[in-house]
Amino acid sequence: MRGAVMYAPGDVRVADRPAPEIINPTDAVIKLAATCVCGSDLWDYRGINPVTQPTPMGHEYAGVVQEVGADVTSVKPGQFVIGSFFASDGTCPNCRAGYPSSCVNREFVGGCQAEAVRVPLADGTLVATPAQPPAEFIPSLLALSDVMGTGWWAAVAAEVTAGSAVAVVGDGAVGLCGVIAARELGARRIIVMSRHEPRQKLALEFGATDIVTERGNDGAAEIREMTEGIGADAVLECVGTPESMRQALHSTRPGGNVGFVGVPHDVQINGEELFYSHVGLRGGPAPARRFLPDLITRVLDGRIDPGKVFDLTLPLEEAAEAYRAMDERRAIKVLLQP
Numbered sequence: 001m002r003g004a005v006m007y008a009p010g011d012v013r014v015a016d017r018p019a020p021e022i023i024n025p026t027d028a029v030i031k032l033a034a035t036c037v038c039g040s041d042l043w044d045y046r047g048i049n050p051v052t053q054p055t056p057m058g059h060e061y062a063g064v065v066q067e068v069g070a071d072v073t074s075v076k077p078g079q080f081v082i083g084s085f086f087a088s089d090g091t092c093p094n095c096r097a098g099y100p101s102s103c104v105n106r107e108f109v110g111g112c113q114a115e116a117v118r119v120p121l122a123d124g125t126l127v128a129t130p131a132q133p134p135a136e137f138i139p140s141l142l143a144l145s146d147v148m149g150t151g152w153w154a155a156v157a158a159e160v161t162a163g164s165a166v167a168v169v170g171d172g173a174v175g176l177c178g179v180i181a182a183r184e185l186g187a188r189r190i191i192v193m194s195r196h197e198p199r200q201k202l203a204l205e206f207g208a209t210d211i212v213t214e215r216g217n218d219g220a221a222e223i224r225e226m227t228e229g230i231g232a233d234a235v236l237e238c239v240g241t242p243e244s245m246r247q248a249l250h251s252t253r254p255g256g257n258v259g260f261v262g263v264p265h266d267v268q269i270n271g272e273e274l275f276y277s278h279v280g281l282r283g284g285p286a287p288a289r290r291f292l293p294d295l296i297t298r299v300l301d302g303r304i305d306p307g308k309v310f311d312l313t314l315p316l317e318e319a320a321e322a323y324r325a326m327d328e329r330r331a332i333k334v335l336l337q338p
């Protein structure tokens with residue numbers, strides 16, 4: 001089987017890898033219809049996260065069940081399925097509380113930039129579509145595996161409701177999906193911070209009402225100016241840097257909430273400042289599995305089209321070029337076809 005492997009920062013190659021097999025009776029093996037490169041893969045690619053050994057890459061997947069273990073009952077071979085980047089059992093107290101990405105038995109589903117992947121805890125992790133989806137829906141269904149689920153989580157964590165004024169920090173694929181989520185949850189105003197014309201365009205198409213190009217304190221000041229001088233009700237932090245978090249906190253009104261879904265790198269939060277700001281903070285790895293049934297319906301009903309974040313499609317064999325294009329910001333997000 002062919003699959004993308006990162007050997008060192010900046011060095012991704014497609015190599016022969018052992019085909020996945022059922023190891024535990026709760027596993028499934030999926031033949032991938034599509035996979036993609038995540039913004040978080042770039043942390044490794046840029047050497048910000050250490051790469052200590054050759055690592056099979058990718059954690060986003062959608063495809064057809066090839067084989068299931070003896071204990072799997074909820075999906076069967078031939079079904080089209082989507083799952084989250086964290087496998088979860090669906091039964092533990094954290095799963096029942098709506099936090100499958102903190103499942104006590106969670107396992108990271110890695111190595112998805114490949115022809116096939118083994119998914120542990122298949123019953124809790126995978127959701128099947130009602131029928132084989134038409135090809136044009138596959139990018140949007142793939143997006144539910146991570147980016148759209150994460151954007152949705154950012155909006156839910158920030159408590160976006162009907163009538164909210166929302167600000168989105170980050171114009172990557174997750175931030176853009178956060179715009180879709182805010183619109184679907186009824187936000188009346190959606191302000192996106194972006195300096196990149198193609199991303200601004202997509203944000204507006206997804207439902208953004210305003211674009212702010214200023215950054216840092218100036219950007220936060222502009223958002224407060226647009227919101228009666230107090231800040232947005234809900235702010236979606238979709239980057240994970242000290243600057244983006246500061247910007248998010250300073251753009252939120254007292255009593256408002258920040259949903260933070262960018263994996264933090266060196267982010268420090270000042271307790272005293274947070275105390276006096278009256279801002280609520282919730283984030284973490286998206287419980288993407290929680291949202292899958294609802295989001296699959298929204299995609300298949302044609303209500304949302306998060307697959308538009310894929311502005312470049314390449315064959316899996318060209319994974320190295322996919323990483324380069326995202327690293328150089330020539331592409332928002334690259335879909336890989338096995």
Ligand SMILES: [Zn+2]
Nearest residue numbers: 089092095103
């Ligand atoms: Zn669980």
